[in-house]
Amino acid sequence: MDLAHIETLETNKVLRDELNSEVNINILNEKKIRKYLYELEQCNKTISFQDSTIIAQESEIQELKSRILNLKKRLRIALEDVKKKESYILYLEQELINLEDEINRLKTRIQEICSHRNILEDNTDMTQRPPQPPAIEIRQNYEDIQKHLGDVRLYFQNRIQVPFSRDAILKKLGLISTSANRLQEIAQNNQPIDQRITQLQNQYDTSQGILNLTRTAFTNKQQERRRIFAKYTKWKNREKNSWQTIINLHQQIFVLQNNPLPNPNMAAIQDVMQTISPRLAILPDYDGQEPPHTYYAKLRAINETARPLSVAAFNDAERANVMKSKMTGRFFPVPAQNPYNANANIVTEAEVYNWMQGKYRETMIGN
Numbered sequence: 001m002d003l004a005h006i007e008t009l010e011t012n013k014v015l016r017d018e019l020n021s022e023v024n025i026n027i028l029n030e031k032k033i034r035k036y037l038y039e040l041e042q043c044n045k046t047i048s049f050q051d052s053t054i055i056a057q058e059s060e061i062q063e064l065k066s067r068i069l070n071l072k073k074r075l076r077i078a079l080e081d082v083k084k085k086e087s088y089i090l091y092l093e094q095e096l097i098n099l100e101d102e103i104n105r106l107k108t109r110i111q112e113i114c115s116h117r118n119i120l121e122d123n124t125d126m127t128q129r130p131p132q133p134p135a136i137e138i139r140q141n142y143e144d145i146q147k148h149l150g151d152v153r154l155y156f157q158n159r160i161q162v163p164f165s166r167d168a169i170l171k172k173l174g175l176i177s178t179s180a181n182r183l184q185e186i187a188q189n190n191q192p193i194d195q196r197i198t199q200l201q202n203q204y205d206t207s208q209g210i211l212n213l214t215r216t217a218f219t220n221k222q223q224e225r226r227r228i229f230a231k232y233t234k235w236k237n238r239e240k241n242s243w244q245t246i247i248n249l250h251q252q253i254f255v256l257q258n259n260p261l262p263n264p265n266m267a268a269i270q271d272v273m274q275t276i277s278p279r280l281a282i283l284p285d286y287d288g289q290e291p292p293h294t295y296y297a298k299l300r301a302i303n304e305t306a307r308p309l310s311v312a313a314f315n316d317a318e319r320a321n322v323m324k325s326k327m328t329g330r331f332f333p334v335p336a337q338n339p340y341n342a343n344a345n346i347v348t349e350a351e352v353y354n355w356m357q358g359k360y361r362e363t364m365i366g367n
Contacts, residue, residue: 287329292356
């Protein structure tokens, strides 16, 4: 059997191996196509789901806007109510001050009268009557009232004949009121001390009761004010949260509308290495143990298994580097230029094959 026939048989074997490799690659590609079709269907479902999500989020945004408008109305009402309550609270505060001053004044007056009574009890007999009011002043005021009342009566009975003008009658009415007030003052000043103390004590009790009621009303208004303010704060926070939710939903919609879904089919160089590494590990490193063309065919078949991944980074230079990594012994390291082909850069699979042939002839055959 001649050498040409043997080489033909080896070539046929290599071709059969390549054919089997291509068949396996086609089977793998068909599986990947089915996988990609399934992933495409899943992507379409995801897009439909996200469209539904966008519609639902837009509806939620409209609902939140409506709630915000309602909250704003309630906030305005609450603020107006707070302003009214604040003005009323200021009024109550002033009333408290006035009542406290009145109570202090009454306390002082009661103490003065009690002190005066104690002095009288020490210096006079308990059965002694209080000093009589000035009779002359009482009689004079009484007569003045009678005289002025008579003139007023005549004026109303016969306005034409009486020598009094309207202004004079008004003046007489004022004098009557003054005399009556003086008589009442004399009567009050000459009341028994115990009776005056009782009257002042009643005034004090009444003022104290009004003060207590005012304090209660003031406390209630303050509590109501705090309650309204807490309610206002709660509504304000709800409005703020609603606006933040709307902003977040708008951002999500923007992301969904402007950012396409990540393509699950996009692979990187690491995916290529994960695909070819198991086959490279099985293939022994090259040290001239077989003709270059058979080993090169095996390396190229391994590189072709990564073609369906369509990774742009797995270019000619990377394919050449994969082949270089399998060189060992006398075939290591692989130079940057091929001395057997006019120092061409070894950056392609074909140039790696040319270098392997030249190195094989030099090392194994000796020419």
